[in-house]
Amino acid sequence: MPAQPLDQIMAADWAEALAPVESNIRAMGNFLREEHIAQRVTLPPAQDIFNAFQAPLADVKVLVIGQDPYPTPGHAMGLSFSVHPEVRPLPRSLQNIYKELHADLGITPPAHGDLSAWSEQGVMLMNRVLSVEAGKAGSHRNLGWEKITTRAIEALAERGTPLVGLLWGRDARNCRQMLANYPCVESAHPSPLSASRGFFGSRPFSKVNELLVQQGAQPINWALPL
Numbered sequence: 001m002p003a004q005p006l007d008q009i010m011a012a013d014w015a016e017a018l019a020p021v022e023s024n025i026r027a028m029g030n031f032l033r034e035e036h037i038a039q040r041v042t043l044p045p046a047q048d049i050f051n052a053f054q055a056p057l058a059d060v061k062v063l064v065i066g067q068d069p070y071p072t073p074g075h076a077m078g079l080s081f082s083v084h085p086e087v088r089p090l091p092r093s094l095q096n097i098y099k100e101l102h103a104d105l106g107i108t109p110p111a112h113g114d115l116s117a118w119s120e121q122g123v124m125l126m127n128r129v130l131s132v133e134a135g136k137a138g139s140h141r142n143l144g145w146e147k148i149t150t151r152a153i154e155a156l157a158e159r160g161t162p163l164v165g166l167l168w169g170r171d172a173r174n175c176r177q178m179l180a181n182y183p184c185v186e187s188a189h190p191s192p193l194s195a196s197r198g199f200f201g202s203r204p205f206s207k208v209n210e211l212l213v214q215q216g217a218q219p220i221n222w223a224l225p226l
Contacts, residue, residue, distance in 0.1 A: 010050045010054065017151070025148055031144070043069050043070070043076040043131065048076070048077050051077060060122050063124050067129065068130075069131060070091055075091065081093060081094055082114055082115035083114065084114065086112075088111075096195040101205055103200070103203075115224065129145040164182065164208050166185050185202070209222075
């Protein structure tokens with residue numbers, strides 16, 4: 001992760017909002033550099049770590065909180081649940097998201113797993129932890145990323161503009177109190193281990209749109225380019 005000013009690695013209003021945790025961001029950059037010196041591969045690539053923060057803070061209408069990046073090399077690209085367009089097969093969690101998208105709204109999912117089109121409409125796809133060691137899911141938890149993403153959630157909640165939280169799984173739902181003044185759609189995680197325990201049939205996409213409209217905001221077009 002380059003040692004650059006924050007406004008060179010993320011949108012200017014995000015850089016301002018995350019200024020109170022800039023020292024934590026620098027510390028995580030130092031940690032990742034030490035990992036690379038020790039010949040450990042970390043994901044996503046440095047230039048993708050803050051992909052979720054490229055769209056302006058002011059434009060975010062929906063916050064999707066993931067756990068940590070996919071640990072499979074080539075998959076993680078800095079947006080929770082999303083993968084690079086060429087990745088096949090799609091991760092199982094993403095396959096389940098697509099199944100529910102079709103069941104909820106009748107949308108035929110694309111063959112690719114790139115969710116960038118959602119980001120462009122104000123859907124922030126943010127993992128709670130922004131890096132991982134290749135092949136070791138959860139390996140960078142409790143090292144400092146949580147302080148940074150907590151500040152990000154707080155910054156969204158402080159704006160007073162329309163926002164809906166989309167919280168899948170325990171880790172995401174534990175953030176509910178930080179979004180206390182905003183509506184949230186909560187369910188089980190879409191992973192193969194838990195999707196059948198409340199994710200399937202939860203109709204999250206239509207519910208999010210209803211909650212956006214209730215706040216006077218435009219709904220999301222959840223259809224992805226084929």
